[in-house]
Amino acid sequence: MPMTLVGSVTVGAGGASSLEFSNIPATGTDLVVLGSIRCSSWGVNLTLELNGSASNFSSKGLLYNGTTINAYGSPSNWVGVANGTNRATNVFSNIRIDIANYATTQNKGIQASNAYADFQTTSYPSFHNLVWSNSATINSIKLVPEDKTWLEGTILSVYTIS
Amino acid sequence: MPTPTYDLLASTVLGSNTATVNFTNLGTVAAGYRDLVLVCMARSSGTSSGNEALLLDFNSTGAFDATSSAWDTSSTSSQTSSGSSKIENYIRTSQSSNTTPSFLIFHIFDFAQTNKHKTVLRRYDSSTYSWWGVFRWNQTSAITSINLDVEGTSTDIVAGSTFYLYGIVS
Numbered sequence: 001m002p003m004t005l006v007g008s009v010t011v012g013a014g015g016a017s018s019l020e021f022s023n024i025p026a027t028g029t030d031l032v033v034l035g036s037i038r039c040s041s042w043g044v045n046l047t048l049e050l051n052g053s054a055s056n057f058s059s060k061g062l063l064y065n066g067t068t069i070n071a072y073g074s075p076s077n078w079v080g081v082a083n084g085t086n087r088a089t090n091v092f093s094n095i096r097i098d099i100a101n102y103a104t105t106q107n108k109g110i111q112a113s114n115a116y117a118d119f120q121t122t123s124y125p126s127f128h129n130l131v132w133s134n135s136a137t138i139n140s141i142k143l144v145p146e147d148k149t150w151l152e153g154t155i156l157s158v159y160t161i162s
Numbered sequence: 163m164p165t166p167t168y169d170l171l172a173s174t175v176l177g178s179n180t181a182t183v184n185f186t187n188l189g190t191v192a193a194g195y196r197d198l199v200l201v202c203m204a205r206s207s208g209t210s211s212g213n214e215a216l217l218l219d220f221n222s223t224g225a226f227d228a229t230s231s232a233w234d235t236s237s238t239s240s241q242t243s244s245g246s247s248k249i250e251n252y253i254r255t256s257q258s259s260n261t262t263p264s265f266l267i268f269h270i271f272d273f274a275q276t277n278k279h280k281t282v283l284r285r286y287d288s289s290t291y292s293w294w295g296v297f298r299w300n301q302t303s304a305i306t307s308i309n310l311d312v313e314g315t316s317t318d319i320v321a322g323s324t325f326y327l328y329g330i331v332s
Contacts, residue, residue, distance in 0.1 A: 002328070003168045029326060030201065060292040062233045073235025100203050100265045101324060109203055109265025111285055127294060129287035131262055161328075162170065 004028065008157035015040065016150040020049075020142040021158045026103040028160025033097040033141060035156040039148045042084040046095065047077045048110070049142040050132055059130040066122055079128050080114025082145060091117050092153065095143075102138040107131055167331040171195070174325040179207050179318035182311040183325050188273065189306050195329030198270040200308065202286075203324045205263040206255040208317035212289040213252040215313035218268070220280070220305045223247075230284075230295030249297055250313075252288045256320065263323060264288055273305040280305060 007021045024031070037046075047054060057077040063070050072078065082093045095114045102108060110130040115123045132138075141158060171191050174183050185191070185200075192198060206214040225247055231240040253264035266286035273280060282297040299305075308327070312319055 002170050029324075060234055060287065062231075062238065062292065069233075069238050071233035071236055071238050098267065100201060106203065106322065107262040109263065109287065111265060111267065111287075127285070127292070129265070129285075129292035131287070133262065161168070 002162055003032070004160050004162070006158040006160055008155065011150045011152055011154040013152050015152060016154070018142060018144065019150055019154070019156045020140060022140040024139050024141065024158065025160065026137045026139070028103065028162040029101065030161040031099040031102045031138065031141070032159045032161060033095070033143070033156065034159070035095040035143065035154070036092045037082045037095060037154045037156065038092045038151045039082045039084040039145045040151060041148045042086040044082045044084060044145045044148050045075065045078055046080045046082055046114070047075050047144045048079045048097070048130070049077070049144060050134070050138050051136060051140050052142070056133045057130055058133070059128055061126060061128040063124065063126040065124055077130065079112035079130070079143070080126055081116035081124065083117050084148070084151070087117070093117050099138065105135040107133045107135070108138065169195070169329050169331075170326060171329045172327045176319060176321045176323045178321050181318050182309065183319060184310070185308040185327050187306065188308070189304060192273065192329050194331065196272060196332035197330040198273050199328040199330065200268040200270070201326045201328070202266040203263040204253050204266065205260070205320045205323060206253055206312050206314070206317050207320050208255040208312070208314055209257045212255060212257050214255050214317060216251045216253045216310055216319070217248040217313055218251065218308065218310050219248045220299055221301070221303065221307050222309060224299050224301040227298045227300070228295055230293055232291040232293045234291050249282070249284065251284070251286055251293070252291070253286070254289045260289070270305065276302055276304055278302060
């Protein structure tokens with residue numbers, strides 16, 4: 001099977017402070033993270049931690065806010081934006097993260113695409129290209145919503161592609 | 163068990179520096195698939211600049227119309243072009259002992275259809291910019307080969323670079 005589910009979590013009524021996948025097998029070529037996400041606040045910057053670390057990232061991010069397009073280099077592990085309790089409970093953001101050659105000794109290339117659903121009729125897209133300058137195999141992935149919590153209905157899944 | 167719809171069709175992992183990478187006989191290799199996705203981690207052996215063009219074409223013929231956008235950590239830009247025989251992708255080189263490759267993804271739609279021009283979505287990063295782009299290949303013939311080569315005549319794609327071609331079933 002070329003695309004194999006590693007793990008999936010759905011946040012329940014109590015919310016969750018973090019979403020992390022550990023013990024990712026080193027048997028695939030690439031990793032794909034897919035999420036339907038919502039936080040306890042809005043406009044929350046989402047950052048990525050690999051193998052428990054937020055270090056050794058560099059990034060170039062592009063965000064369209066409905067009026068202008070802006071480019072960003074920080075946070076260096078920034079992968080998207082999530083909406084939250086300022087909007088109706090059925091409004092979620094989405095995210096996709098691709099990580100190439102995650103089990104090799106090369107530095108890792110990462111592409112993230114995100115649609116931050118803020119207003120009732122507007123979704124702000126963002127694109128992020130990152131490099132994780134680390135030769136280690138990736139065995140854990142964590143998506144961090146600043147100091148906020150994940151809300152009920154948030155779903156995050158990790159797949160290997162081989 | 164559900165039918166797999168995202169299948170690895172072919173792969174190339176370079177064991178030595180190589181000038182070109184080719185995926186051929188796609189009419190056979192990718193028979194029954196609708197779209198192709200090419201995922202690359204590639205670096206040039208060049209050292210004279212930070213980035214070098216990795217050129218992609220279909221069937222060694224035809225021409226592309228393109229719209230693309232680039233951004234770094236503070237600015238954005240966009241460009242259009244028409245009539246180029248290849249898609250240009252500026253990948254990282256080996257300048258200053260760099261070993262980080264560029265990460266490229268090409269999504270090629272309806273590659274085997276003979277009643278339409280072919281469209282491509284592409285995204286990648288270089289040492290200076292991130293890029294996304296949309297392309298139209300102006301041929302109705304099916305895509306039977308995908309060819310990549312670095313622009314410089316004295317430079318190669320370095321060993322360790324990887325190219326994975328996936329097929330998506332309709």
